[in-house]
Amino acid sequence: MKFADFRRKLAQYWYRFSQNKASIAGLIITVTIVLVTILAPYVTPYPEHAGVFVDFRNTFKPPSSANWFGTDQVGRDIFTRSIFGYRFSLIMAGTVLGIAVPLGVVLGLVSGYFGGWIESLIMRLTDIVLALPPLAMAIAVSAVLGSDLGNTMIALAMIWWTWYARLVHGMVVSLRNEEYVEAAQIMGASKLHIMFREILPNCAPAILVKTTLDAAFVIELSAGLSFLGLGVRPPEPALGTMVAEGARYLPANWWMTVFPALAILVLIFGLNWLADGLRDVLDVDL
Amino acid sequence: MHRTGWVLTFLLLTLLVGTLSVGAQKNIVTMSLNQGIGTIDPAKVTDWTEAMVMVNLYDSLVTPKPDGTMAGLIAREWEISPDGLEYVFKLHRGIKFHDGTELKAEDVKFSLERVLALKQGYSWLWADIVKEVVVHDDYTVAFILKEPFSPFLSTLPWLAIVNKDQVLANKKPGNFGEYGDYGQEWLLNNDAGSGAYMFKSWTRGNEIVFTKFDDYFLGWREGAIDEVRAKEIPPGNDATVIAEMRTGALTIADHYRSLETYAQIERLPNASVKTALSGEALYLKINTKKPPMDNVHVRRAISYAFDYQTFIEQIDPGAKQLRGPIPDTIAGHNPNAKMYTQDLAKAREELAKSGYRPGQLTINLCYVDGFELEERLALLFQANMAQIGINVVLQPETWGRITDLAANVETTPHLTAVFSAANYPDPDNYLFTAYHSSAAGTWMSMEWLQDPEIDRLIERSRVEVDPVKRNELFYEIQDRLTDLATDIFIYALPKRYGMQNYLHGFEFVPVMSFEYDFHKMYIKR
Known part of the structure; x- marks a missing residue:
């Protein structure tokens, strides 16, 4: 594909994407949050509040110009901690999907392309793992191995790959008899080449859309886990933990719960809208 | 015609039942429990919720x-x-x-x-x-x-x-010869007491109910409480406590709620908060056998680095710093025992004497997960220790897990936040169970002190009949313990109780749970 063609194609995609206001909003929200999170130490008003810090003279301050989201039970700025709290969510989503997507895609490709006993083995294993509820699994692993971030992420990744294995497997089964695959085989292309260069690119749009949607799921789940006190050690900020802590002081000190909860909500909306937009553009049917 | 007859009968029945229940209106009191009840067998009672049941049934x-x-x-x-x-x-x-x-x-x-x-x-x-x-x-x-x-x-x-x-009469076969199982199985779900209240029902993890024993030997006053319902509301659910205090569904909010909760109850028109300086003390128990806490200079360094003032002024206002292990409400307290106050210069000096350098040490502090007072204490402690270059890892755990950790010197954390309740109002209560070698291995003795001199002094104090000589021994023990810096002695807990204004007769008693004696209370609107 020539560069000019590529640009034309991109412009076409962008046109379709920009037709939907929600998609644009989703893109803006997601990009802003990711940028702000990366630059958190520079853009937050009190970066030291995310670490070892207490100020008992300023506890339970309602939202003001100094503390946009108010302060918590030991006087820390909730706005700062919410931004830093996104780190936990994004690291969680990044790591879990970073492990689960490649693993699931490779297993799906292999099982779909080779068929036979390999297919049976991988897909039955997938069925078994799919039967485990992710939240319960993560809690169990934390209980056995100790509740730290690494264990929780591994637990989730060990479940999440199944969705990709199943998705890719289904697509490969229908694609492996396409004419361009047969043509490549006749020309003597290696199995690896056929799997990764001929078939995989045709699955890519679906994988991309599903990954975006799943990012929202994992973030929601990570908020649930940190709400239960798993995966984070105080004083590290996590949005779920902040909601849980704030809930003790409801309804009087509502800002402690409401703002971190809204922060989760906004990110999840953003990712979902973005995924919707991508689906329209890439014409994927999940 | 036929149908009308049925409807009439139904209406009459409803009316009758309604009248009956009005006639039998009872004084029901509901209280919250921050933790579950493990057992109602009086021979097995240990914690405050179980003790509360025992006080009323027996x-x-x-x-x-x-x-x-x-x-x-x-x-x-x-x-x-x-x-x-x-x-x-x-x-x-x-x-x-x-x-x-x-x-x-x-x-x-x-x-x-x-x-x-x-x-x-x-x-x-x-x-x-x-x-x-x-x-x-x-x-x-x-x-x-x-x-x-x-x-x-x-x-x-x-x-x-x-x-x-x-x-x-209700024994089952068991290991105790002619006594069978000593009625253990039966007493799981029944009471055999003479107390002011009789056991009625118990849904584990939810609610226990007892009703008035009409033949109680001390008799009953007007407005006496006919039925007590104690229901479990975990520490994270203080919003429920406040809401139910507002509606009146809850009569008493127990003493383990957050300060914010009591502040909100105080603002309700129908309820108020009672405060009493208790004999219950909060310690950070230091595992004196686990490096680097086996070094007395490290222990003194952290004792000097903690900000007691902020704790008693901001975290639990109205509280009083502990001077040594025994609260000053208990006779035998040594008013001249050493009291550490925050002094960072001295803290750094002690740390230098210990041979460790700032930035070299990492210690863990364990506390009850979700217990907001301890959590704020932990965050304050962490920030204080950072000032002298000691890194603190916070380890929130469930109470059950903490009691497991306490069983072994290896698993006992460097520091653990523990409330010691006054089981009996005597210095011995605070000394023997925590510092005597034979008491090691429980949550009360997470110091693992095992100091022969302290053992000897405690043993002597237990057999000494002369109160003056006894006090001298207690003073000596307190001096030695504060010198060894076996704990960070934080404060004697002011206990707060949220109560509906119509409830009267509540009286604070400095022994765990004996203030929840419902026979003394009555209702007057």
Whole structure:
């Protein structure tokens, strides 16, 4: 594909994407949050509040110009901690999907392309793992191995790959008899080449859309886990933990719960809208 | 026509039932519990919720008064022999158990033997102390001690008197010979007491209900409480406590809620908060056997680095810093014991003496997960220690897990936040269970001190009959403990109770859970 063609194609995609206001909003929200999170130490008003810090003279301050989201039970700025709290969510989503997507895609490709006993083995294993509820699994692993971030992420990744294995497997089964695959085989292309260069690119749009949607799921789940006190050690900020802590002081000190909860909500909306937009553009049917 | 007849009958029945229930209106009191109840068997009771049940279902020989001295309950009067070895109690006549039979000296003997045989709950109070119980007649019973044990009388509120005949009638086969299982299985779901209230129902993890025992030997006053419902509301659900205090669904909010919660209850028009300086103290127990905390200079360094002032002014306003291990509400407290205050220069000096450099040490601090007061304490401690270059890892755990960790010196964290309740209002209560070598391995003794000198002094204080000499020993122990910096002595807890304004008669008593004596309370609107 020539560069000019590529640009034309991109412009076409962008046109379709920009037709939907929600998609644009989703893109803006997601990009802003990711940028702000990366630059958190520079853009937050009190970066030291995310670490070892207490100020008992300023506890339970309602939202003001100094503390946009108010302060918590030991006087820390909730706005700062919410931004830093996104780190936990994004690291969680990044790591879990970073492990689960490649693993699931490779297993799906292999099982779909080779068929036979390999297919049976991988897909039955997938069925078994799919039967485990992710939240319960993560809690169990934390209980056995100790509740730290690494264990929780591994637990989730060990479940999440199944969705990709199943998705890719289904697509490969229908694609492996396409004419361009047969043509490549006749020309003597290696199995690896056929799997990764001929078939995989045709699955890519679906994988991309599903990954975006799943990012929202994992973030929601990570908020649930940190709400239960798993995966984070105080004083590290996590949005779920902040909601849980704030809930003790409801309804009087509502800002402690409401703002971190809204922060989760906004990110999840953003990712979902973005995924919707991508689906329209890439014409994927999940 | 036929149908109209049915409707009329139904209406009449509804009316009748309605009238009946109005006629039988009861004074029901509901209280919150921050934690579940493990058992209602009085021989197995340990924590405050279980003790609250015991206080109401059972009676003991003596009961603590608000000033911490003992008043007779089942015992009418008593005599102590001059050598401190024999305690003779005369019992009231005509005290009835819930099944209508009379409480006699034989039941007292049986109750103690049962506790000692089961080796649970508060049996440690008497295990090495009581030689035998002798029944002189139906209303006279004597306790013979192995050696003088001066705080003996103040331990007796924990000896709940059970109905011997009823327990034995319900025994199952077990390991205790003629006593079978000592009625353990039956007492899981029944009571055999003579207390002011009778057990009615218990849904584990949710609610326990007891009802008034009309034949209670002390009688009843007007407005007495007919039924008590104690329901579990975990520490994270303070919003529920506030909401139910507002609507009146809850009569008493227990004393383990967040300060914010009491502040909000105080603002309600229908409820208020009662505060009492308790004998309950908060410590950060230091595992003195685990490096680097085995180094006395490290322990002193952190004792100097902690910001006590902020804690008692901001986290729990109105509190008082502890001077040594014994709160000043307890006779025997040493008013001249060393009290550490925040002094970072001294802290750094001590750290330098320890041989460790700033930035080199990482220690962990364990506290009850979700207990907001301890969590704020932990965050403050972490920030304070950062100032002298000690890195603190916070380790929130469930209470059950903490009691497991305490069983071993290796698993006991460097520091653990622990509240020590006053089981009996005597310095011995704070010293023996925490610092004597033979008491090691429980959540009360996470210091693992095992210091021969302290052991010797504690043993001497337990057999000393002369109160003046006893106090001298206590002073010496307190001086040595503060010098060794075995704990960070934080503060004596002001206990707060949220209460509906129509509830009267509540009286604070400095022994765990004895303030929740519903016989003393009444309702007046």
